[in-house]
Amino acid sequence: MDLSSLDIFLAVADEQSVTRASSRLGRVPSNVTTRVKQLEQELGAALFSREGKRMRLTQEGEVFLTYANRLIALADEARGALKPSGPAGSFRVGTMESTAASRLPPVLAKFHAAWPAVSLKLITGGTKGLIRQLLAHELDCALIGQPSVEGIDTGYDVGRLEGERVFTEDLLIVLPPRHPPIAEAADLRVDSLAALEPGCTYRAVAEHWARGARRLRVQELASYHAMLAAVSTGNAIGVMPRSVLDLLPGGSEVQTHPLGRIETLLVRRRGEASPAFEAFRRAFVEG
DNA sequence: TAGGAGCCGTGCACCGGGAT
């Protein structure tokens, strides 16, 4: 088992296609097929199930994926550690959509300028999904939302992860332009909540806030632009940080109700700090 | 240093599945 075999395995797992993986890797498909088969023979397990033309990871493949990600990341880290000039290699950062839009641009610009040798990959998602990916070694660190209210489980496991606060967000319920002002959830005139995926911390906080007073039907949307558009029609409320609302065109036309403060944490697996992570962390701390 | 063995990548042909 060598690193190139792992690269090939990861590319096929990611693309679910030999042809797309081969094109991404700059190899011919037959070579990719051969290398995958060799790896399967060496491991004594079928990593993929061939379903027609689709290459799907088997259960063994899913298990091996975690290890392959760890091995590749460790190799990158080892190469980076030997470079006196600073961190290098790939660095995978998971982030909430809102953080990526409103907070990260200046941090990323600073990081890229300081460490051009680091190939940074940004993956967006909800807090729960990001934590799962971090624990599965599919990410090197993640920016997650951590509410202060009790009773909301984000999946943040302090035994296996460690993190520090990098931002504080003012979370808002976003109300349609002509909705009367509210003091609590019972004052709502609509029963639809436009929100992102189920693992989104902000969505969980909004649902927790409305619990008991109103049963909100969730309209699941893919972006904050779509959320604001849904709110503007008058049929739904939304939930987003003030920093995001301020960036959206039309954001000043809706009404808001404060939902409290949410910490954004920069988290990593406990005890694992690569040179690239330290450099990334400094980009936040030193502003 | 030269020759052989083994490994790896490429090119081509073939097969099967899906779309039209």
Place this chain on the structure above:
DNA sequence: ATCCCGGTGCACGGCTCCTA
């Protein structure tokens, strides 16, 4: 039924490493 696309197998050539 036909065509197209994607996965696979095989032959071949190039490269590297080992040994005499």
